[in-house]
Amino acid sequence: MPLGCSLRRCRRCGCGPDERHGERHGAPRNLDAVSVAPAPTVTLDNRFARELSELALPWQAEAAPDPRLLALNETLAKELGLDAASLRTDDGLRLLVGNLVPEGATPVAQAYAGHQFGGFNPRLGDGRALLLGEIVDVHDRLRDLHLKGSGRTPFARGGDGRAVVGPMLREYVVSEAMHALGVPTTRSLAVVATGRPVARETLLPGAVLARVASSHLRVGSFQLVAATGDVDLLRRLADHAIGRHHPGLAQAEHPYLALFEAVVAAQAALVAQWMLVGFVHGVMNTDNMTISGETIDYGPCAFMEAFDPASVFSSIDTGGRYAYGNQPVVAEWNLARLAEAMLPLLDEDEERAVEIAVESLGAFRPLYSAAWSAGMRAKLGLPDGLDEGVAAPLVDELLTLLRASHVDHTSFYRALGGAARGDAEPARGLFVDLPAFDAWVERWRALGPDADAMDRVNPLYIPRNHLVEEALAAATDGETGPLERLLDAVTAPYDERPGLERYAAPAPVDFGAYQTFCGT
Numbered sequence: 001m002p003l004g005c006s007l008r009r010c011r012r013c014g015c016g017p018d019e020r021h022g023e024r025h026g027a028p029r030n031l032d033a034v035s036v037a038p039a040p041t042v043t044l045d046n047r048f049a050r051e052l053s054e055l056a057l058p059w060q061a062e063a064a065p066d067p068r069l070l071a072l073n074e075t076l077a078k079e080l081g082l083d084a085a086s087l088r089t090d091d092g093l094r095l096l097v098g099n100l101v102p103e104g105a106t107p108v109a110q111a112y113a114g115h116q117f118g119g120f121n122p123r124l125g126d127g128r129a130l131l132l133g134e135i136v137d138v139h140d141r142l143r144d145l146h147l148k149g150s151g152r153t154p155f156a157r158g159g160d161g162r163a164v165v166g167p168m169l170r171e172y173v174v175s176e177a178m179h180a181l182g183v184p185t186t187r188s189l190a191v192v193a194t195g196r197p198v199a200r201e202t203l204l205p206g207a208v209l210a211r212v213a214s215s216h217l218r219v220g221s222f223q224l225v226a227a228t229g230d231v232d233l234l235r236r237l238a239d240h241a242i243g244r245h246h247p248g249l250a251q252a253e254h255p256y257l258a259l260f261e262a263v264v265a266a267q268a269a270l271v272a273q274w275m276l277v278g279f280v281h282g283v284m285n286t287d288n289m290t291i292s293g294e295t296i297d298y299g300p301c302a303f304m305e306a307f308d309p310a311s312v313f314s315s316i317d318t319g320g321r322y323a324y325g326n327q328p329v330v331a332e333w334n335l336a337r338l339a340e341a342m343l344p345l346l347d348e349d350e351e352r353a354v355e356i357a358v359e360s361l362g363a364f365r366p367l368y369s370a371a372w373s374a375g376m377r378a379k380l381g382l383p384d385g386l387d388e389g390v391a392a393p394l395v396d397e398l399l400t401l402l403r404a405s406h407v408d409h410t411s412f413y414r415a416l417g418g419a420a421r422g423d424a425e426p427a428r429g430l431f432v433d434l435p436a437f438d439a440w441v442e443r444w445r446a447l448g449p450d451a452d453a454m455d456r457v458n459p460l461y462i463p464r465n466h467l468v469e470e471a472l473a474a475a476t477d478g479e480t481g482p483l484e485r486l487l488d489a490v491t492a493p494y495d496e497r498p499g500l501e502r503y504a505a506p507a508p509v510d511f512g513a514y515q516t517f518c519g520t
Contacts, residue, residue, distance in 0.1 A: 040086040040095055044133030044145060046106035048215075051240050054233055055221065056108035061098025061130055062151025062161065064208065066195025069093060070165065070475065071172050071483070073189050076212060080137050080145075080189070087190065096192045097208045098130055098150045105133040109153040113227060114220035114287030115337055117321055122227050124220060124287050125155030128163060131216060142244065144216050145189070148209040162198045165191070166472040168209040169483060171298040173471070175211070177463045177490035178295055183273045184266075185295040186213040205476060214294055215244045219338045220287030226341035238345055241291050256345035257356060264335055264364050266293025271331045272371035275324070276379065277462065278304040278409040282314040282516060284322045284330045286337050300516035303462045305506050307402040307409045313465075313516045328372075332364045378457045379413050381420055381449030390447070397440055405432040408506045413458040420451035459493035461500065466507040 049056040074084040086092050094100035101107055109126040116124075130153070132145045148171070149163025172188040179185050194206040217240070225234045238256050242249050245262070252258040270293050274281065281288070282300035290296050300314035309325025317323070322330060339346075339357035347353035376395050377386065402412065407430045415427035424441055431437040463486065471482040489503040496504075 038086055038089070040082060040089070040092045042082065042095065042102045042135065044102050044105035044135055045142070046104070046108075046133050047142070048110070048131060048134065048144075048240070049106045049108045052233075052237060054230075055111045055224070055237070056106075056131075057111065057125075057154060058106055059109045059130060059153050060101075060107060061147060061208075063099055064094075064097040064192070064194035064196065064206075066193075067093040067097050067099075068193045068195065069096075069190065070193050070207065070480070071169065071188075071191040073172075073176065073187070076187050076189050079139070080135055080143070080212065093192055096147075096190045096210045097194060098132060098147050101132070107132050109155055110216055110221070111155065111224055112218050112220035112287050113224035114218070114285050115223075115334070116285045116287070117317075120223075122224070123155070124157075124224075125153070127153055127156035127159050128161035129153075141214075144213045146186075146211050146213060146216055148211060149194075149206065150208050160198070162194075162196070162206050163208065164198050164200060164204040165193060165207040165476050166204070167299070168207040169472055169475055170301075170468060171209055171211070173468060173483070173487060173490065174298045174301055174463050175295070176487065177493065178277075178279070180491045180493050181273075181277050181459060181462075183277065183279070183295060184270055184293055186211050188212075213290070213296065214292040215241075215290070216296070217241050217244065217291040218287050218296075219289045219291070219334055219341070220285075221291070222338055222341035223286060226344075231344045234342070234344060238342070245292050254346075256342060257360060260339060260342055260346070260357070261360050261363065263291055263293070263338065264361060265367055267331050267335060268364050268367035269293065269371045270295065271328050272368055272375055274327060275372055276375040277459070278307075278324070280304055280311055280313055280322070280324045281327065282312075282317065282322055284327065284334065286334045289331070289334045289338075302465050302516055303410070305408050305410070305464070306406040307399070307412075308406070309403070315516065328368050331368075332361070335361055335364060375457075379454065380416070380444065381451060381454040382447055383450070386447065394440070394444060394447075401431060401433065401436055401440060405430065407431060410459060410462050411504070411506060413454070414460050414504070417451045417454040417458065420445070420449040420454060456494060460496055460504045461489040461493045463490050464503070464505075464507060466511045467503060 069088055072084060072087060077084045077087060087096060091100055098107060107130045110131055111125040113122045114124050128149055130147045130150050132147060134142050135145050137143055149168060152159065152161030168191045172191050175185050175188045179187060189210040189212055192208050194208060196206045197203040198206040222237060225237050238259055242255060242259050246259060249255050249258040249262065267289065280302050282302065288297045302313035304311045304324050309323065310320060311324040312320050314322065339361055343350060343353040343357060346356045377391055382391055412427060412430055419427045419441060428434065428437055467486050471486045474482045489500050
């Protein structure tokens with residue numbers, strides 16, 4: 001995933017963004033050189049805008065005065081059938097910021113509503129984003145090509161519609177790390193600097209993120225339509241969702257109930273995966289929960305280091321609503337809001353519709369529990385078919401020990417693979433109560449854990465918060481080397497490699513408490 005030069009003069013050599021910075025620092029020439037590739041040929045459908053025009057406001061991206069490539073995901077470009085070299089051309093960059101719209105495409109700002117920290121906002125929508133259109137990838141899958149930070153829309157609610165380099169690169173790094181971890185997620189295709197400073201606490205360089213998703217349908221999309229009382233539009237929205245994500249359900253006896261149940265199952269599996277890798281989303285509003293079951297909107301997100309269910313990293317989540325340990329409960333709450341929005345589709349009799357919704361929503365907890373329990377057994381290398389009466393107490397006791405000793409979540413499970421091979425000291429040294437840990441390890445070893453299987457599911461490298469901040473600060477100031485190295489580590493998270501030791505280590509003590517912001 002090569003990166004290009006940033007906005008300002010390099011701190012090391014003083015070269016500017018128009019100079020051959022990459023060559024001076026030994027980077028491949030194609031990071032910064034003007035490409036001679038032809039302009040990109042991109043065919044974008046406008047299916048969402050065509051089928052749900054009531055939720056699609058045609059709009060144009062703000063002009064970027066001096067677009068410059070900061071990051072390009074060549075692997076994803078190839079999946080989309082796009083030529084990476086052509087995306088580096090002037091026309092390619094204009095495409096990636098929304099200033100060159102392919103023929104037949106209809107860029108739109110999508111309308112949706114949502115509960116934000118528990119309070120309902122009936123009109124949200126893409127305030128600084130645009131859906132350029134849908135693209136068919138090389139596997140014949142329809143995927144959205146979407147921009148973030150492309151300028152103010154009528155949904156901006158007083159904002160300027162712009163984004164800055166740091167948060168857009170954060171989403172690039174974390175979403176690609178999540179993909180490498182096997183967690184369903186939106187993907188990042190590119191980050192392009194706009195050449196326009198953006199006013200926040202200080203002036204910061206602006207950027208646009210081009211991202212890819214199975215769709216950008218959200219719980220909030222259904223909430224908006226439900227609030228209008230337009231049942232026909234609600235039905236068309238549900239039909240669109242079925243067509244995009246579960247076409248086989250169109251033939252089900254009760255397709256809309258089947259759709260709701262599919263979303264419940266997808267979200268139960270997704271949040272279980274978040275919990276297993278220690279990911280904290282940070283802003284689980286209903287407009288940030290997808291119908292597809294993909295992780296979306298990496299704003300105040302972070303990976304937990306010291307295990308603590310109360311971990312919160314968002315500057316605005318002062319009450320801990322979206323703390324690590326609350327994520328399954330919040331997901332269920334959000335799905336209840338989806339059920340409320342879909343009631344007219346479940347049965348004409350509202351009372352009966354509520355009964356159906358409650359029964360279907362009841363599947364969330366056992367589905368989540370099963371996914372999480374299976375994931376924990378895999379992390380501990382326990383054999384398939386192990387009685388839950390044996391596994392569950394072992395897991396519960398371990399979590400108590402981890403919390404009491406403030407053990408690093410990621411490091412521990414990887415070190416535990418060594419304990420399965422006979423060397424318990426690296427894992428043992430993470431605990432304060434050594435006798436309790438020794439007793440636990442003895443019972444665990446007696447079950448014959450598979451160390452190799454553990455290494456396949458327990459990552460060495462995640463986007464550790466101090467490394468993310470280091471990389472973003474450097475990139476904002478014109479140096480992309482730390483970002484390149486971080487991406488190299490986290491996009492192959494299970495493969496131990498010499499020279500990457502610092503990417504597997506927790507934050508130094510002087511890093512202090514970590515706090516993230518919404519990125520607007």
